[in-house]
Amino acid sequence: MADEQKIESPSYDDIISLIGSKFGDKVKFRQSTKKNVRSINEKRRIFMDADREVILDLAYFLRDKLNFEQASMVTGVDWVDHMQVVYHITNYFNSITVEIVVNIPADDLHVASVAPVWGGANWHERETYELFGIIFDGHPKLERLLTPKSYEFFPFRKSYKLRGSQ
Amino acid sequence: MAQEKMNADKMWLTMGPQHPFSHGLWTLRAQVDGEIVTDAEPEVGYLHRGWEKECEQRDYQKIIPMADRLCYSASMTWSHLFCKVAEEALDIEVPERAQYLRVVADEICRIQSHLMWLAAVGTDAGNLTIFLWALREREFMLDLNVRLCGQRLTTNYPRIGGVRNDMPYYFERDCLRGIERFEKALWDIVNLTDDSSIFVGRVKGIGYISREECANLGITGPAMRGCGVDYDVRRDDPYDAYGDMDFYVPVYKDGDAYARFRVRIEEMFQSCSIIKQAMKKLESIPKTAPYRLKVPKAIPEGTHMARIEDPRGESVMYLISDGTDRPYRLKVRSPVFVNVSASKRMVQGVRLADIPTVMAMIDMCLGETDR
Amino acid sequence: MSGLREWIVNRATDLADGGSVCLNGHEYSDIVGMSPYDVYNLPYDIGVKVWESLGGLIAWLINLFVPNNAVSFALISDTATNAMAIVLMVVVIFAIGFVTNLTMIWQERKFLGRQMDRRGTMIGPLGYLQCLGDGLKTFMKENVAPRAIDKKIYWWGVVLVIGTSVLLACMIPLSPRWFIVDYNTGLLLIFAFFALAPFLIMCAGWAQNNKYSLIGGLRAAELMISYEVPMLILFAGTVYMTGSFNIGDIITWQEEHIWLIVPQIVGFFVCLVCAIAESERVPFDLSEAEAELVEGWQTEYAGMKWGLIMLGDYFRGFVACALVNIMFLGGWSMPIINEFDWYYQYFPELFFVLKTCFVFIFFITARGALPRVRTDQIVNVGWKVLMPLAVINLVITILIKWIWDYGGVF
Secondary structure (H helix, E strand, C coil): CCCCCCCCCCCHHHHHHHHHHHHHHHEEEECCCCCCCHHHHCCCEEEEEECHHHHHHHHHHHHHCCCCCEEEEEEEEECCCEEEEEEEEECCCCCCEEEEEEEEECCCCEEECCCCCCCCHHHHHHHHHHHHCCEEECCCCCCCCCCCCCCCCCCCCCCCCCCCCC | CCCCCCCCCCEEEEECCCCCCCCCCCEEEEEEECCEEEEEEEECCCCCCCHHHHHCCCCHHHHHHHHHCCCCCCHHHHHHHHHHHHHHHHCCCCCHHHHHHHHHHHHHHHHHHHHHHHHHHHHHHCCHHHHHHHHHHHHHHHHHHHHHHCCCCCCCCEECCEECCCCCCCHHHHHHHHHHHHHHHHHHHHHHHCCCHHHHHHHCCCCCCCHHHHHHHCCCCHHHHCCCCCCCHHHHCCCHHHHHCCCCCCCCCCCCHHHHHHHHHHHHHHHHHHHHHHHHHHHHCCCCCCCECCCCCCCCCEEEEEEEEECCEEEEEEEEECCCCCEEEEEEECHHHHHHHCHHHHHCCCECCHHHHHHHCCCCCHHHHHC | CCHHHHHHHHHHHHHHHCCCCCHHHCCHHHHHHHCCCCCCCHHHHHHHHHHHHHHHHHHHHHHHHCCCCHHHHHHCCHHHHHHHHHHHHHHHHHHHHHHHHHHHHHHHHHHHHHHCCCCCCCCCHHHCCHHHHHHHHHHHCCCCCCCCCCHHHHHHHHHHHHHHHHHHHHHCCCECCECCCCCCCHHHHHHHHHHHHHHHHHHHHHHCCCHHHHHHHHHHHHHHHHHHHHHHHHHHHHHHHHCCCCHHHHHHHHHHCCCCCCCCHHHHHHHHHHHHHHCCCHHHCHHHCHHHHCCHHHCCCCCHHHHHHHHHHHHHHHHHHHHHHHHHCCCCCCCCHHHCHHHHHHCHHHHHHHHHHHHHHHHHHHHHHCCCCCHHHHHHHHHHHHHHHHHHHHHHHHHHHHHHHHHCCC
16 A cells, blocks of 8 residues: 555545445445434444455555544444444544444354554454454454453353343 | 473563552553563453343343443443433434533543542552542532432433433532632642652653554543544534533643643643533523433334543444344443553553553553453 | 760769759669669669669568568669669660650651641540551451461561661660660661661562562662662761761760751751651652552561561651751750750750651651652662762861861851
């Protein structure tokens, strides 16, 4: 990405068009239907679905070209038939937050780690790994963080029932 | 068993989980070469109680008091955040009066949380006077909490669609008096800390982090603004009535512990100013105006994300609702969780005696870190 | 004959000539004839009086049952009285030092409480008895020691740290008549024992097999090298001015001429800072920095060991204050009221302790106002600020002394 200039504060439309032209149909944008939420009305949220293969490229593109400096959070979601990893990435200059949803098939819980891109995603990925069992390839230290090292199950999966739950 | 060759120059020092510097249960394993820290490894998780999983078993209303318990000294902002994300899911705006009441409660919470931090800085730097003076002032802020919300710490004040109750009688008078008193009293503490060359010498030039590194590591809040990142969710991504407030976001480019200290001190003064503005605005809103909307129990299907400026940084909640009265998944982004993961970088190269002062500027709160 | 002895013997002779008696109604010559001292010693006198009553009572009681027995006569013999008086003298001196120490702890807790906007101790009259309660509480604790320690050094280290502290406190003379030994090198000896503690702390810290205590012990050594040197240079100034190592002579000189704080005002402030560092109190308590080192070199000392260490710390604080008092504030001498006979008859010990407590107020204020300094800062300040100031103080002293001796100003 050396030939491309970093855009310090890309506008809402720039982000969508640049990502669209770079990644094509690998990244699909979603429109929110909410009318009364201020940050959506003022175009500070971008929602997109991305393919599992392009997430690392997308991350580097967001950081190096569009100046998204911070990974606010990385979340895992268990949809029983498949899993999701959700990234929230923030630009400090126009305070636009990008929500990237990556679907992962349940039989192959691998996704590229973005911890080398954003140091802030490091512990979030470790947490997602230990609670959902999603393996982040390329993570510098993928170990259990919050739960004891001896755990062999993933407590936040829907298959793990709490006592007293239906 | 692999035989590891002993490193005679360096020593691993396990500070925690019960250690005077770790305000809460966590461990910092520090590798020291004499007095110099060469490497560090933070370990958290002693308080992990599966908060997010617990929420999946509860009604939305029942989560509000649970959100209070995420952090004892920032309870108002956490329950506020949960209500924000639920309101976003319901696609509603709360009434104006509730918005300003939330701002007042948030800023009172911010001041008392920062005072708690100041007290902790006092003990970490080895001076108990700072600790006791800061906690004395904090008590007045908690009294305001009692007047407004009925509780000292776990306020349980916001509701989905508004706040639980309107201001009690004479709250306005008490609040303004308390804030004016506090502004004077804070100068006393500033004289004890910022004007003391020994204290400034203790915090200046340690724990340096550059702007780019700070942003990349995801450090947020006052720690980030001390590194030169000019970003505050209250100003740049306004929620509730913060868009109408006129306040200044203190930013320092120094990037050391002293800059983070200054940011927090100035934030307290700014919070006072915000409270005054909000109280003035509340005067102009009629007392009979609604402060709470009636909302349905169930939340329509969808994914929702809200973020607010916690006293410790940017806190985010990500909610997936499935149309029932319980969340399908609720993820909490705790600012301290990310900030403490950067402690490895922060304490490298400082002296052993600086570890408490550097880590104090993060303002640890383990309840929200481990969730 | 040194100045102190001259003074005290003259005064005693004056009193004896006038037919008056010393305190407790003793003829001065009675005491001197029997005691190991060639001057009047009040604690010894108290010891003699107590043993005359106590030993006499025991001898009388035994005599009731066994008339004219040898034990009774032995108990009231001169030899036995002398020996028991010395034992009782030591007890009296220690008891007074101990009570002074408790008073200083109480003073610190009350003053610190007021500075921090709280009440301080509240048990007993004005909160005075809280220290006793704390002592009792630590005394009740189980005596725990970790398994993997170097037992010999662990125990001897703490015993010697406490022992030297108590010894130092007892070595401080409170007045011309209140001392254990009227040695000519008193100040030098006190400094020597004072400098011993960091070495013992280092050994004790190492012996505990604990990383915190090891670092704490090594910090104590680091602290010592940066503060012992300016302190000794100040000490040289004092000795050069007064021409003696004897504490009594130093104070007599100050009484006759001027308190040394006036010519050596720079040295006084340097000495205050050094004294805080010597006694390892809060701005300089690096060896027990509780924020990062848990309890520093005392981490593995639990229960009464810890209590005694704290007590020893305050003994050292007392000694440090007393040294400032002796070197700069004229010890037991008071400007105007020491012209009266009754001052030296009744009050010098009291005024010495009061002045020492007055110096301690500075220590307390420093603790209340300042955060702990860092290891590199402490060495920086020690060598780059206090050391040059101490040398300047020495130069000033030499100049003043030269003018004094040859200039004929006074």
